[in-house]
Amino acid sequence: MKKYIAIDGPAGAGKSTVARKLAQKLGYLYLDTGALYRAVTLYALQHGIDLGDLSQIRDMLSRITISLETNQGLQVFLNGEEVTKTIRSPQVDRSVSKVAEIKMVRDFLRETQRKIALSRPSVVEGRDIGTVILPEADLKIFLTANPETRAHRRWLELREKGDCVDYKSVLKNILERDTIDSSRAHAPLRKANDAIVIDTSFLTIEEVINKIYALAING
Ligand code: DC
Numbered sequence: 001m002k003k004y005i006a007i008d009g010p011a012g013a014g015k016s017t018v019a020r021k022l023a024q025k026l027g028y029l030y031l032d033t034g035a036l037y038r039a040v041t042l043y044a045l046q047h048g049i050d051l052g053d054l055s056q057i058r059d060m061l062s063r064i065t066i067s068l069e070t071n072q073g074l075q076v077f078l079n080g081e082e083v084t085k086t087i088r089s090p091q092v093d094r095s096v097s098k099v100a101e102i103k104m105v106r107d108f109l110r111e112t113q114r115k116i117a118l119s120r121p122s123v124v125e126g127r128d129i130g131t132v133i134l135p136e137a138d139l140k141i142f143l144t145a146n147p148e149t150r151a152h153r154r155w156l157e158l159r160e161k162g163d164c165v166d167y168k169s170v171l172k173n174i175l176e177r178d179t180i181d182s183s184r185a186h187a188p189l190r191k192a193n194d195a196i197v198i199d200t201s202f203l204t205i206e207e208v209i210n211k212i213y214a215l216a217i218n219g
Pocket of ligand 1: 011033034035037038096097100125126127128129177181
């Protein structure tokens, strides 16, 4: 039985749903690391932080406490205030890759992520889990899907929440985030050498979960 499962991949590959349901099925902790970057981004937007000014970033990080609760789905708290929904807004979508590029932010969140992930058997999803955050994970999955499928999924998700954005701008945002996330200097989105690749373009969520579940219990 695998104890620490890392799931990495680009936006819209299905990581969040798969990781959350897989964690439920295994009775493991679920950690959505993107939520941490999103919470930092929300704070930066709310306080007009200049992302090019490292002293402002340092000061901002000293004022931020993020906590997660997994009682009813995943709840995210920023300095005690619940921000679960706000961190998924199109405004945060547009800025989060820029914030995630900043080394000081990544260093700040690294220890938080390791502490939560190693507190008990866990399914951890993000971009650099298998490579940087939990290189010791005993099962590493790299989920991928073609950009159009990923944009369509994200568009449906936003529409369900009542955010009326057009498909083309969602696709544009996905492609931009892919470029920034994969080409940044610090901990870019990259498949770990020992990760297993699963293309989810033509698979249902259940099929993906079952594949990973089988690897977790048998592999
Ligand atoms: O998974 P998500 O879309 O919620 O992630 C939001 C952004 O955070 C994404 O564009 C890249 C960044 N991120 C990261 O750089 N490293 C992680 N481990 C998780 C997310």
